[in-house]
Amino acid sequence: MASPTNAPDTRPFKDALREDLAGLRRSPKDLWLIYGIKFLESVAYFAIYNLLNVYLSEDLGYTDVQAGLITSTWLTGVSVIMFFSGFIADSIGIRRAMIWAVLSVLIGRAIMAVTHDQVLPLLGLFVSTWGVASMMPTMTAAVRRYTNRETVAFGFSFFYVVMNVGALVAPLTVGALRKWLKEGLDVGGLHLTTSQVIFSIAAIVTALAAFFVLRLQVDTPPETKGPRKGPAQIFAEVSKERAFWGFMLFVSLLVLVRLIFQHAHQTWPKYTMRVIDKDFDWAFYWSINPAMVIILTPVVTALTRKLPAFSCIVGGAFITAGSVFFLTLSDAIVAQVAFVATLSIGECIWSPRLYEYTATIAPPGREASYMGLSQVPMFFAKMAVGGVSGVLLSTYCPENGDRQPHLMWAIIGLTTLVGPIMILLLRRVIEGPKNTEAAA
Numbered sequence: 002m003a004s005p006t007n008a009p010d011t012r013p014f015k016d017a018l019r020e021d022l023a024g025l026r027r028s029p030k031d032l033w034l035i036y037g038i039k040f041l042e043s044v045a046y047f048a049i050y051n052l053l054n055v056y057l058s059e060d061l062g063y064t065d066v067q068a069g070l071i072t073s074t075w076l077t078g079v080s081v082i083m084f085f086s087g088f089i090a091d092s093i094g095i096r097r098a099m100i101w102a103v104l105s106v107l108i109g110r111a112i113m114a115v116t117h118d119q120v121l122p123l124l125g126l127f128v129s130t131w132g133v134a135s136m137m138p139t140m141t142a143a144v145r146r147y148t149n150r151e152t153v154a155f156g157f158s159f160f161y162v163v164m165n166v167g168a169l170v171a172p173l174t175v176g177a178l179r180k181w182l183k184e185g186l187d188v189g190g191l192h193l194t195t196s197q198v199i200f201s202i203a204a205i206v207t208a209l210a211a212f213f214v215l216r217l218q219v220d221t222p223p224e225t226k227g228p229r230k231g232p233a234q235i236f237a238e239v240s241k242e243r244a245f246w247g248f249m250l251f252v253s254l255l256v257l258v259r260l261i262f263q264h265a266h267q268t269w270p271k272y273t274m275r276v277i278d279k280d281f282d283w284a285f286y287w288s289i290n291p292a293m294v295i296i297l298t299p300v301v302t303a304l305t306r307k308l309p310a311f312s313c314i315v316g317g318a319f320i321t322a323g324s325v326f327f328l329t330l331s332d333a334i335v336a337q338v339a340f341v342a343t344l345s346i347g348e349c350i351w352s353p354r355l356y357e358y359t360a361t362i363a364p365p366g367r368e369a370s371y372m373g374l375s376q377v378p379m380f381f382a383k384m385a386v387g388g389v390s391g392v393l394l395s396t397y398c399p400e401n402g403d404r405q406p407h408l409m410w411a412i413i414g415l416t417t418l419v420g421p422i423m424i425l426l427l428r429r430v431i432e433g434p435k436n437t438e439a440a441a
Contacts, residue, residue, distance in 0.1 A: 025152060025159060032147035032156070034213050035140050036163045038099070041210035042136055043167025044174075045110065045203035051172050051284055053126075054267050054390075056196040061119050065271065065400075069391030072267055075126055079134040086135035087373020088235045090142060096217045098139045098369075103211040105132030110207055114200040115191065138372035145360035145368045154357055158302035161353040162295050169291035175199055176284035235370055248362060249374070251431045255355070257420030258318045261325060261344060264413055265290075267390040272398050276332045276406050286337055293345035301349045310358040311432070317351025318421040325414035329407045 025032075053075075057068035090098035109129025113122045140160075148156035178199055185194045193201065270283040305313055324343035327336045356372075363371035397409035424431065 025156060028152065028156070029147045031217055032144065034217055035143045035147070036160065038103075038136075038210050038213045039140055039160060040163045040167045041206050041213070042106070043164045044170050045106070045206045045210070046133060047168045047171035048175055048199050048203050049110070049113075050266055051175050051270075051287065052196055052199060055270060060194050060196050061122065064391075065394050066388070066391035069267060069394075070388055071123065071126075073388055073390075075130065076263070078127065078130045082131055082134035083138060083373050085373070086131070087138040087142075087369040087371070090135065090139040090369035090373075091235055091367055095139055095143050095146070095369075096214070098135055099214045099217065102132040102135040102139065103207065103214045105129055106136075107132075107204065107207045107211060110200055110204040114193070114197050114204050117194075138369040141356055141360055141372045142369035144356075145363075153361060154306040154354075155299075155302055157357040157360070158298050158353045161356065162298050165291035165294040165298070167291075169288050169295060172284035172288045172291075174202070176282050176288075179284070180282070235367065238367075242364075244362060245371070245374070247431045248359070248371070250427065251424065252355075252359075254420045254423045254427070255314070255318060257417055258322050258351075261321060261413075261417055264390060265341075265344070268394060268409075268413070271394055272406055272409075273337065275398055275400060276404065277334070277337075286341060289338065289341045290345045290348070293342060294349055297346065297349040298353055302353060305350070310354040310361075313354045314351040314358065315421055315424055317347045317349070317354075318424070319418075320347030320350065322347075322414070322417045322421055325410055325417055328410035329414060332406060 054068050054072050057063045057071055058065065063071065086098070086102075106129045109125045109127070109132070112125025112128060114125075116122055116125070141157075144156050144160050145153065179195050182195045182198055185192055186198050187193070265287065269287075273281045273283045273286075321344050324340050324347065327339040327343065330336060359371055360368045393409050393412065397405045
């Protein structure tokens with residue numbers, strides 16, 4: 002969908018922001034329920050995700066490589082299921098898809114909160130896989146369905162802000178509880194480790210999200226004619242579209258940039274505890290990311306919403322990719338802050354526009370399918386990054402022995418930078434023979 006103009010929005014920022022907020026206030030109630038669900042799910046998900054690699058080693062005794070493989074296997078499962086869940090959500094409807102999703106994560110997180118066995122927590126983790134996977138394409142489809150051409154850009158921007166409010170609350174909670182409850186907590190005769198306390202909070206938050214899900218109204222029918230189609234039929238139709246394959250190439254290359262976030266959660270925490278201090282509060286410093294995203298995203302969106310989404314995504318991707326190189330120069334605290342801050346600035350530019358780009362190029366009623374299919378490249382990437390993270394840590398930044406952390410981050414940084422460079426080189430292939438820019 003082409004932008005009406007390629008010029009920046011020249012209205013005063015306050016006027017642009019006021020108009021965007023007014024448009025959202027007129028949106029259906031279900032959009033605000035989706036925002037509430039997204040916030041709660043973000044709190045629960047990021048609390049577990051930020052802690053998972055450390056929990057697997059500290060509580061369950063897995064090695065760096067084993068913990069990395071378990072995490073990457075889970076994330077791979079999320080990507081695989083997300084591939085299918087988009088078609089199912091488009092077929093059965095948003096509300097029913099959300100009910101199944103929230104039940105999955107609630108049961109899985111409850112299992113992780115109460116067991117001390119080395120294997121059962123993994124069962125809980127994988128039970129939650131369906132819910133974690135299907136919520137993203139389903140909620141994204143809902144945001145697109147409950148916004149219009151005038152509100153779609155800010156609607157996704159606000160969606161991204163809500164997600165990051167949850168992502169800010171989560172690491173601050175993790176950091177505080179790991180500091181205050183080092184010995185865990187006794188509840189009703191059951192001893193909970195610090196990680197299990199956090200998982201219990203995640204389960205409670207998920208139960209509240211389930212209440213919001215049940216308040217969603219009957220689905221608004223997609224803007225398609227004829228009887229509802231099955232998931233297989235929807236997949237067959239989507240896979241025949243030329244625009245979709247250009248889009249798939251685009252997101253495949255963008256995955257290389259998105260892997261920075263995987264390393265930030267899997268590689269960076271152990272690196273900081275080994276190179277800086279074993280009690281380094283990495284969760285607190287990572288909270289700079291969601292805090293910056295919350296503040297900057299509405300500003301960036303209001304000022305750039307008339308620029309092509311494609312251009313914003315590529316420009317922001319270069320900034321995010323460059324953030325890693327601060328860690329190749331220094332292990333000082335200022336380098337850690339510069340890494341997180343620069344990554345966050347780039348993220349504010351490209352990540353919300355990617356949601357918008359995906360949802361707006363999708364045919365009406367196929368938004369969840371496109372969002373699910375866009376995760377196919379992450380299927381391979383997430384599988385790789387967990388194992389790679391463990392290998393990089395054990396090779397260049399082991400718990401004991403000689404370390405070369407700067408070389409480790411140089412490898413990660415150069416790999417990341419390949420993504421936006423290749424997107425520019427293959428721009429005509431991605432955008433099609435007319436070389437027009439796809440944007441909202």
